[in-house]
Amino acid sequence: MFYREAGEFSTTYKDDSQTFPIKFDRWRYYFVLFVAVFVIPFMVNDYWVNSIFLPFLIYAIAAIGLNILVGYCGQVSLGTGGFMAVGAYACYKLMTSFPDVSMFVHVIIAGAITAVVGVLFGLPSLRIKGFYLAVATLAAQFFLVWLFNRVPWFYNYSASGQINAPERDTFGVLITGPNTEAWAAYLFCVVFTIVSAVIARNLTRGSVGRKWMAIRDMDIAAEIIGVNPLTAKLSAFAISSFFVGVSGALFFSVYLGAVEVGEVFGINKSFLVLFMIIIGGLGSIFGSFAGAAFLVLLPVALKVVGVDWLGWPTDIVAHLQLVIVGALIIVFLIAEPHGIAQLWRVAKEKLRLWPFPH
C-alpha cells in the first residue's frame, strides 16, 4: 500500500545500478532535496538553524566520512575529533591568511589538508588491525588536540588560545561571524552535505567502494583478486578524512564561530560520531544521516519533553540523555548491528507485502 514496486523492471544495467532503483524512492529523494534547498531556507529562524539544522547537517558529513572508513573499509578510527580539529584549524588559518577568498574554497582546501593528515595517521593501518588500530587513531586524537593547544601559530597567538571565525562571505553573502543570517548558514551547509552524500554514494557503489568492502570483509581474499591493500586503505583514510575535515571546518566557522580545541574536538566528539554511525548503520550513507539526526534530535527532544513539559531539573535530563544513548548503543550492538538503516530496510520489505504478508 505504502510502497509500490510491482511492474518496475530494470532493462539496462545502468538502471539497475541507480541509487534509487524504485520510482517511488526516487521521487521522494527529489522531493526531499527540493524541500531542503528551496523551502526550508525561507522558513527557518535562528533557533531552528542553530539547534537543529546546522548540527544535523554538519554531523551528517562527519558521520558519512567516518562511515566510509569504519563501515565500508572496516578500519576502526577513534580520531574523528582530532581530524575535525585539523579541518577547523586549517580553515581558520586560511580564513585569516586569505580574507578575500570565498569560504567555499577555504572549506574544501581545509578538507584536503585533513585528507593529507588522515593518510599520515592511516599509515599504521597497513600493519595493524582492529583494536590496535583503534588505539593508534586514539593517539592521533590526543596528539592533534595537544598540538593545537600548544603551538600558538595555529591560533594566531591569541591570548585566550581560542580561535574565532572572522566575518567571511561567499558570493557576497556573509557565511561566518555574528552577523550571518540563518538561511545563509543553512544553505551553505546543506550544499556541502548534499554534495558529500552524493560523492560518498558514488564512490561506495563503484569499484573503489567494492575494494573497501573487500578489505573490510576479508583482506586476504581482497589481495588475491588484485586489490592493493596499501592504496585501498589509504584512499579510504584520505576520503574519510576529507569529509571529516570539511565537517570540522563548518563546525568551527559556520556553527560555533569560536572554538577551544580541547573542549569542542576532544575524545567525546570522536565517540559521538562513532555512536552516530553505530546507531545509524555501519556501511550505509542513509544510516549516517539517520544516526546524526537521532543524536542531534535526542537532546532537543528530551529537553522539550523533560524540562519544558514535565518540569524536571535540567541536570537530570542531561544525565538521562547519557543513559539513553548508552543503553541504545548496547541494544543496537546486540540486536541490530546495522542500525537504523537496517531497521528501515526491514520495514520497507515488510511494507511491500503489507497488509497481506502471506
Added chain:
Amino acid sequence: MLDQSEGYTTADGRKIGPVVMEMKNITLRFGGVEAIKDISFDIREGEIRAIIGPNGAGKSSMLNVISGFYVPQEGQVFYQGQPRPPMKPYQVARQGIARTFQNIALFEGMTVLDNVMTGRLTHMKTGLFWQSMWKGRAETEETVNREVAEKIIDFLEIQAIRKTPVARLPYGLKKRVELARALAAEPSLLLLDEPMAGMNVEEKEDMSRFILDVNDEFGTTIALIEHDMGVVMDLSDRVVVMDYGKKIGDGTPDEVRGNQDVIDAYLGVAHD
C-alpha cells in the same frame, strides 16, 4: 614420451598449448620445516592440471607459492616464459592468475553480484575523481564490466541469487560464487584449492561439469587440488603427486595410477 614443447592434442581432441607456468626446483621452508622440497613441474596452456597427495603433502603451500602468498627460499617460478620476481598476491592477480580457497574466502557482507564484480576489479581503471562523479566514465565502465560479470553469473547458473548477501547462502552455492568471482577476472590461469571439498555427489558432479565447461569454453588453464580421486582422474590431463613435500609422481592419470610410489603413499607400505 614424444616431444611436447609446442603442445599436443589430447585423446578427446582438445588442443594443449605450450608451457605457461613452470616451477623450477622450488623449496619452501617454515623455520625448520620443509613444506616443499625441490619440486619442479609445469602447467601447459589449456590443460587441467591436478595436484594431489595425502594431507600435509604441501599441495596448498604449492598453490600459495604460485599465487604469491609465499616466496620460496629456493627455486624460480617462470610465468609465460619469463622468470617471475617475488610478487605480492595482488600483483600476481593482475598478471591474470585467479584462485579460490579451500575454506571459502568470500566477502560475506556483500551481495553475490558485488562479490562477482570484485573479480572485475583488475579490469576497472577509472580514477577516484571520475568515480565520485559517477555519470560518464565510471558508469560506462561499471556497465561494461557488469555485462561480463552477468555472463559468468549466467554461466554458473546463479542468476536467482544475484542480489542475495553471501552470508545467507548454503555452502555449495558459496563455492560456486567463489568460482564465479575467480572467473570474472577472466584469468589465464585458474587455481582451484579443493573445489569439491565437503560436497555431496550431485554437487560434485555439478562442479566437475562447470570446471570442464570453463576449460572448454573460455580455454582457461586450470590447476586444481582435489582429494576425490575419481574426480581427479576423470577431469585432469596431467597429475602431480606430492607426499611429505616431495614430488613422487607426474604424468597422465593412467601413468600416475600405475606408479608404485604413488600407490605406496596412498595405501601405505608394509614395514618388514
